[in-house]
């Protein structure tokens with residue numbers, strides 16, 4: 001799951017860069033809108049998957065991650081608000097302001113991705129540590145080999 005989420009983050013990074021490049025190029029509002037809509041849909045799909053699939057799985061495995069996961073979901077609501085704000089600005093051809101808000105969304109989302117990946121790494125470490133402490137065979141007992 002850690003790898004899957006990180007891969008989705010890297011794909012979103014590319015979509016953010018494309019949407020921003022299109023807006024900054026300023027030569028086609030239509031192309032910029034298409035790139036932004038592709039980003040918005042991919043972002044919503046990622047946030048939805050985290051909220052309905054990935055996070056509930058983590059929560060079930062490690063209830064102590066609950067507070068961190070809740071904070072991530074609160075941030076998702078904020079990101080959705082910024083996406084709507086940018087869509088509204090693009091609808092009104094407020095390209096400069098849309099670019100400004102998209103830049104700050106890209107920055108904030110990058111930090112959010114980093115925090116999620118840190119949390120997932122520490123979840124993986126918890127699981128590995130728990131596995132290394134799981135009871136094995138008592139000392140002096142060797143697995144039986146049949147010849």
Ligand SMILES: [Fe+2]
Pocket residue numbers: 047050072076112116
């Ligand atoms: Fe997230």
Ligand SMILES: [Fe+2]
Pocket residue numbers: 005009046050113116
């Ligand atoms: Fe994420």
